[in-house]
Amino acid sequence: MMRLNLVLTLAVVASAVYLVSVQYESRRVFTELDKARAEARHLDTEFERLQVEKRSQATPARVEKLAREKLQMRQVTPAITTYVTYSDVAVHDASTGAVK
Amino acid sequence: MSRSVQYTSSPLLASRTPVWRSKFVVGAIALAFSGLAARAAYIQVFANDFFQRQGEVRFARTLELPANRGRILDRNGLILASSVPAPSIWAIPEDVEVDKAQLQKLSKLLEMPVGELSKKLEDDDKTFVWIKRQVDADIAKQIAALNIKGIYQRKEYKRQYPEGESAAHVVGFTNVEDNGQEGVELLFNKDLLGRPGLRHVIKDRLGRAVEDVGEVVQPVAGRDLQLSIDSKVQFFAYQKLREAVVTNRAQAGSVVVLDAVTGEVLALANYPSYVPDKRHNLTGAQLRNRALTDTFEPGSVMKPFTIGLALDTGRVKPGTIIDTAPGSVTITGATIRDSHPHGALTVEQVIQVSSNVGTTKIAMQMQPSEMWNTFSQAGFGQKPQIQFPGVVSGRLRPSKSWRPIEQATISYGYGLSASLFQMARSYTVFSHDGQIIPATLLKSSEPAVGVAVFSPATAAAVRKMLQMAAGPGGTGPKAQTLGYSVGGKSGTAYKQVGKGYGSEGNRKYRSWFVGIAPIDIPRVIVAVMLDEPSAGKYFGGEVAAPVFSETVQQTLRMMGVQPDMAVRPQIVANTVEESF
Numbered sequence: 001m002m003r004l005n006l007v008l009t010l011a012v013v014a015s016a017v018y019l020v021s022v023q024y025e026s027r028r029v030f031t032e033l034d035k036a037r038a039e040a041r042h043l044d045t046e047f048e049r050l051q052v053e054k055r056s057q058a059t060p061a062r063v064e065k066l067a068r069e070k071l072q073m074r075q076v077t078p079a080i081t082t083y084v085t086y087s088d089v090a091v092h093d094a095s096t097g098a099v100k
Numbered sequence: 101m102s103r104s105v106q107y108t109s110s111p112l113l114a115s116r117t118p119v120w121r122s123k124f125v126v127g128a129i130a131l132a133f134s135g136l137a138a139r140a141a142y143i144q145v146f147a148n149d150f151f152q153r154q155g156e157v158r159f160a161r162t163l164e165l166p167a168n169r170g171r172i173l174d175r176n177g178l179i180l181a182s183s184v185p186a187p188s189i190w191a192i193p194e195d196v197e198v199d200k201a202q203l204q205k206l207s208k209l210l211e212m213p214v215g216e217l218s219k220k221l222e223d224d225d226k227t228f229v230w231i232k233r234q235v236d237a238d239i240a241k242q243i244a245a246l247n248i249k250g251i252y253q254r255k256e257y258k259r260q261y262p263e264g265e266s267a268a269h270v271v272g273f274t275n276v277e278d279n280g281q282e283g284v285e286l287l288f289n290k291d292l293l294g295r296p297g298l299r300h301v302i303k304d305r306l307g308r309a310v311e312d313v314g315e316v317v318q319p320v321a322g323r324d325l326q327l328s329i330d331s332k333v334q335f336f337a338y339q340k341l342r343e344a345v346v347t348n349r350a351q352a353g354s355v356v357v358l359d360a361v362t363g364e365v366l367a368l369a370n371y372p373s374y375v376p377d378k379r380h381n382l383t384g385a386q387l388r389n390r391a392l393t394d395t396f397e398p399g400s401v402m403k404p405f406t407i408g409l410a411l412d413t414g415r416v417k418p419g420t421i422i423d424t425a426p427g428s429v430t431i432t433g434a435t436i437r438d439s440h441p442h443g444a445l446t447v448e449q450v451i452q453v454s455s456n457v458g459t460t461k462i463a464m465q466m467q468p469s470e471m472w473n474t475f476s477q478a479g480f481g482q483k484p485q486i487q488f489p490g491v492v493s494g495r496l497r498p499s500k501s502w503r504p505i506e507q508a509t510i511s512y513g514y515g516l517s518a519s520l521f522q523m524a525r526s527y528t529v530f531s532h533d534g535q536i537i538p539a540t541l542l543k544s545s546e547p548a549v550g551v552a553v554f555s556p557a558t559a560a561a562v563r564k565m566l567q568m569a570a571g572p573g574g575t576g577p578k579a580q581t582l583g584y585s586v587g588g589k590s591g592t593a594y595k596q597v598g599k600g601y602g603s604e605g606n607r608k609y610r611s612w613f614v615g616i617a618p619i620d621i622p623r624v625i626v627a628v629m630l631d632e633p634s635a636g637k638y639f640g641g642e643v644a645a646p647v648f649s650e651t652v653q654q655t656l657r658m659m660g661v662q663p664d665m666a667v668r669p670q671i672v673a674n675t676v677e678e679s680f
Contacts, residue, residue, distance in 0.1 A: 027310035034309045048168075049184040049237060056262035060335035077653070078583030078663040079670040085662070 160313060161303050167294025169257065169278055170322030172271055172285070174331040175364070175543045179262055180271050181285065181376075183278070186234035186258030189243060193229055195250035196221045202248055209239050209246075233276060234258040259285075263331055265373040266338035269389040270329055270365075270541070272489075273376040282387070284327065284541065286489050294322040326543045328364030333357055336654040338369035341628065344647045345371045348633035354391035355629075355647060356524040357655055360531035360622040363539045363548040365486075366655065368392075368521070390631070393490045395517040399591035400454045400575070400640075401614050402475075402513030404530065404562045407451055409474045410462045412558045418448045418565070424457040434505045436460050451565035454575045454589070456512045463511030464504070471511065472499035477553045478526040478536055480518050485538050494518035513591065523614050524627035530566065531622035534559040563587055567619045576641035579615055581649040583663030584656055588615020588626075588648060590640030595632065608632050613644035617652045618664045626651050 056062075067073040143151060172181040189210070198206070198221065207214045210232050220229055234256055235243075244253060259274045261267070272283020280289035297319030301309035337355045345353040357367040374386040388394070410416045427441025438457050442449075450458030463471065476482055481496025496516045497506075509515045518526075525539045528550070535550025554562075566587030570579040576590040594601035595608040612629040616622045628644040628651070637643050 027304070030310055030312075031304075031308045045168075045185045046237075048182060052179055052182045052184055052260045052262055055179045056260070059262055059264065060332050061264065061266065061339075064335075064339075075654075076657060077670075078657075078667045082669075083662050 159302050159304075161301055161309075163299045163301060163309075165297035165299055165317075165319040166255075166257075167296045167319040168321045169259070169274070169294065170292040170324045172292070173324060173326045174329045174334075175327065175366075176330065177326070178331050180267055180327065180329070180331065181259055181261050183257040184260050185237050186256055187237065187240040187253040188233040188256045189231040189235060189240070189251065189253055191221060191229055191231055191251045193221055193223050193226055193250070197249040198251075202246055205246060206243065206248065206251075209242055210235065259376070261376040263334070264377075265375050266335045266369060267329065267331065268373045268376050269370050269391075270327070270334070270368050271376065273379065282489060283389070284325065287487055287541075288325055292322045292325060295320040327541055328359070328362075328366065328543045329368070329541070330366045330658065332658050333651075333655050334367040334369060336658075337367040337626075337651045338371065338373070340647045340650045340654075341369055342371045344628075344630060344643060347635065348630060348637065348643045349635040350630040350643070351632040352385065352388075352390055353628070353630045353647075354394075354520050355651060356391050356521050356625075356627045357651060358524050358528065358539060358625040358627075360528060360616065360625050361547050362544055363525075363528060363537040364544060365539055365541050366624065367651075389488070389490060390629070391520045391627075392484075392486075392488050393492055393519065394631075395492055395494045395519050396610055396629075397514045397516065397593055398480075398518050398523055399513040399593050399612075401523050401589045401591045401612070402480075402511070402516075403451055403454065403459050404566060404589060405474060405478055405526070406459055406463050406466075406471065406511040407447060407565065408529070408554050408558050408562045409466060409470060411447070411561055412554045413466070413470070415465050416447050416462055418446065418561050420447050421445070422447060422450055422455075422458045422461055424450070424455050424461070427457060429457045429460055431460070431464070431505050431508050432503070436508060448565050448568060451562075451589075452568040452571075452574045454569065459512045460508040463508060468499035468502040468507050471507065472496070472502075474553060475510075475516070477551065478529050479522050480516060480526065484519075484522060484525070486521070486541060488541075491521075492519055494522055514593075520612065520627050520629045523612075524625050527614055527616060527625045527627075529553045530559050530562050531616045531625055532559075563616065563619050563622070566616060570615060570645075575639075576613060576615075576645040576648075578641055578645040579613060579648045579652075581617070581653045583665055583667045584617050584652060584661070585619040585665050586615055586617040586649070586652055587619045588613055588645075590645055592638060592640045608634075609638040611638055611640040611643045613640050613648045615648050615652070617656060618661065620664065623659060623661050624652065624655050626655070 169183045171179055171183075174180050203214060203218060207217045210217065212232065217231070220231055223229060231251070240253055243251070257278060259278070261271060261273070263271070270283055272285035272287075273281055274285050275281050280286035280292065285292065298317040300313040302311040302313060304310045337357055341353045341355045344350070352371060354370045355367065356365070358364070359366055368391055370388065370390045372386045374382055407416075411418070416422075421444050423444050424438060425441060425443045428435050428437045436456050438455050442453055442455055442458075445453065445455060445458050447458075447462070449455075450462070475496055481494055483493040484491050494517045502510065506515050521539075526536070528537045529535065532548070532550050533556040534554035535552050537548035537550035566589060567585060568574055570576045570586050570588045576588060579586050579588055579590075590611070590613045592609055592611045595610055597606065597608055601607065610629065610631050611633055612627065614625070614627040616625050626648050628647040630643050633643045
């Protein structure tokens with residue numbers, strides 16, 4: 001009887017210690033998960049921010065200005081555009097250097 | 101057996117203790133224990149809420165999970181407005197420990213004078229002070245790197261508008277609390293706003309969340325909103341408008357571009373405008389969304405509706421001769437004049453040369469109620485179905501109150517008022533086979549379902565007249581654009597100066613042009629208005645038509661519409677032999 005009690009006591013103590021360590025581990029892992037989630041959110045907003053940044057670097061206003069001033073380009077007009085249609089491909093001369 | 105306890109055999113102590121004393125002690129201890137038991141029961145069973153709450157306060161935290169405000173996109177999915185993190189910097193003045201070098205750096209980063217900054221930090225009475233709200237994420241990082249005690253950051257979001265001033269009036273803006281204040285931001289605020297989520301957690305000594313308690317309420321992000329606006333069309337329309345306003349030294353201007361097939365608003369711009377990100381010193385003039393909120397008498401733009409009604413009811417044919425000699429007509433004592441006398445004109449020519457007399461003579465054959473019905477169906481005097489902050493319905497009086505002279509003036513566009521947007525939309529009647537279609541700010545891919553105002557044949561006939569009006573011999577030849585056939589009406593009106601319309605040399609004008617292109621298979625409707633052009637030219641055909649021309653050119657090119665008119669090619673053959 002005495003021996004059984006001893007074994008059971010040891011079992012209870014072992015189980016309690018194990019419980020504590022599992023709880024500790026689970027909290028640690030949870031904290032890590034939480035951190036990872038926060039990081040994901042952070043990266044998400046960063047992505048959004050960079051997209052906006054990219055967009056503001058490519059607004060029509062900026063593109064137009066750079067094209068005009070840096071690259072010396074001019075606006076396309078129908079006069080300098082060759083429209084290619086499926087029906088009369090042969091009419092257009094490919095050597096004219098189609099703009100469009 | 102005696103009734104006392106013999107504790108000792110010593111005779112000195114042999115005093116007899118009464119039994120009640122020991123009983124009393126036992127009783128007192130029992131009472132104390134039962135008191136404790138009752139208290140324990142009270143704490144643990146009956147009043148445990150309080151203690152549980154107290155416990156929770158010490159380790160449980162409720163975290164708000166912020167919901168992102170939805171983005172506003174143009175029709176091609178390009179960002180017009182989006183929220184980006186912009187931390188706000190705050191401080192607890194009494195905790196702040198900062199040396200001179202740090203202060204210098206801080207003021208440089210915040211673009212704030214050192215004096216102002218130290219004044220904020222020295223205010224010891226306060227336990228909380230905003231230093232600067234919503235700074236750039238990069239700058240916030242650098243401030244955090246300075247590591248100054250007592251200065252903290254709070255995560256906040258800021259709206260960014262990459263398109264800047266060109267789309268400012270359509271998109272609008274939000275306030276510092278992320279609530280819409282103007283434009284689409286205000287109109288669709290509910291959709292754009294998300295619902296923040298909630299999360300209960302247990303935090304440990306180091307402030308880390310270690311366990312979720314109960315259910316997590318996930319945040320619902322705001323809906324992304326796709327507008328019908330095309331940011332390129334919007335930009336070019338705004339750019340051309342701005343150039344025209346500046347060169348004509350006008351007070352202001354507006355331009356509206358509608359898709360003639362779907363009724364979508366491709367562009368809606370006003371000048372002067374503002375940069376939505378930098379709203380210091382905003383004036384009312386800059387904020388005003390003139391295309392929707394300013395009404396004026398549409399003038400000649402109305403004539404096609406009067407003529408269209410006459411054609412539709414079979415009263416006239418495009419070739420019917422109307423005698424407009426001697427360039428004036430008298431109705432109940434009032435005389436209506438043309439700017440130049442024209443003599444006999446066909447109905448087509450009445451529109452082409454914009455004859456008030458011709459239009460009046462045709463209008464006087466009709467009932468006021470007929471005209472009122474047609475004009476109302478075309479949206480004049482009606483509340484525009486497009487919801488927008490500050491939108492107006494213009495004015496068209498009930499036909500019962502029209503006197504004959506008013507019927508005459510209304511027929512050529514005076515005595516009623518409309519916004520530029522209403523005028524643009526009303527021209528869908530001509531572009532959409534006689535049907536008026538609803539305009540929309542949201543992207544839609546289906547052709548709009550309209551309400552018939554005129555027959556398709558009438559619409560085609562009026563389009564031909566509009567083409568003549570925008571051609572040689574018409575009032576707006578400057579509306580012509582390379583490669584595309586156009587049609588439209590110009591308008592010019594005196595603005596009220598004091599009590600009258602001003603004296604010669606002191607007049608103020610408003611000029612506009614509303615047109616359709618390409619004329620046979622209409623794709624766009626463009627309406628342009630300039631307020632008080634004062635550089636000499638002021639006719640709608642002179643100042644507004646060129647903006648129309650350029651906007652049509654750019655818009656149709658970007659929509660990939662092939663020119664319907666022959667163009668003399670200016671392509672120079674590349675003679676240099678190169679192999680690619």
